[in-house]
Amino acid sequence: IPGPKGIPIVGNALQVDLENIHKDLLKWAKEYGAIFKLNFAGELIVVLNSFDAIYEALVIKSGDFAGRANDTFRVKTLVQDDDVLFQDYTEKVKYMKKLMLQGLKMYGEVCSNIVKI
Incomplete structure (x- = not known):
């Protein structure tokens, strides 16, 4: 280039x-x-x-x-390399995203009630 x-x-x-x-x-x-x-x-x-x-x-x-940019200054999450936001878009990330969305659907209303309190 x-x-x-x-x-x-x-x-x-x-x-x-x-x-x-x-x-x-x-x-x-x-x-x-x-x-x-x-x-x-x-x-x-x-x-x-x-x-x-x-x-x-x-x-x-x-x-x-x-893929995601290789940002050397990014903040490491508590789960190390198992985050969804900063990983390349792989099958593992698709699966993790699916699990995360299912969890939000299941517990979303409960979480919003906690926030309201």
Whole structure:
């Protein structure tokens, strides 16, 4: 994937005007095309800058893009890697989500009564 060359360690972070980031992204889209990459302090960011690129990523190849971002600063939950919110969308997560929704349906009214008290 093409993209502007960054500075070691900080990548492209110093090349972006945060007040007018849309102008920088538009400039790079004209230079590198509808899909390009940026590096912000070691974090790879892929920019999709056309309807066709976004449609292909989110509809046609949705399975390839269904995962969660690898956020090293996320708060660990008490259940370690068994959370539903921050995991990639796998069969295990589908099952956990199903169990969670069943629990909410079963105990939802009881929980709302507890909150009212």
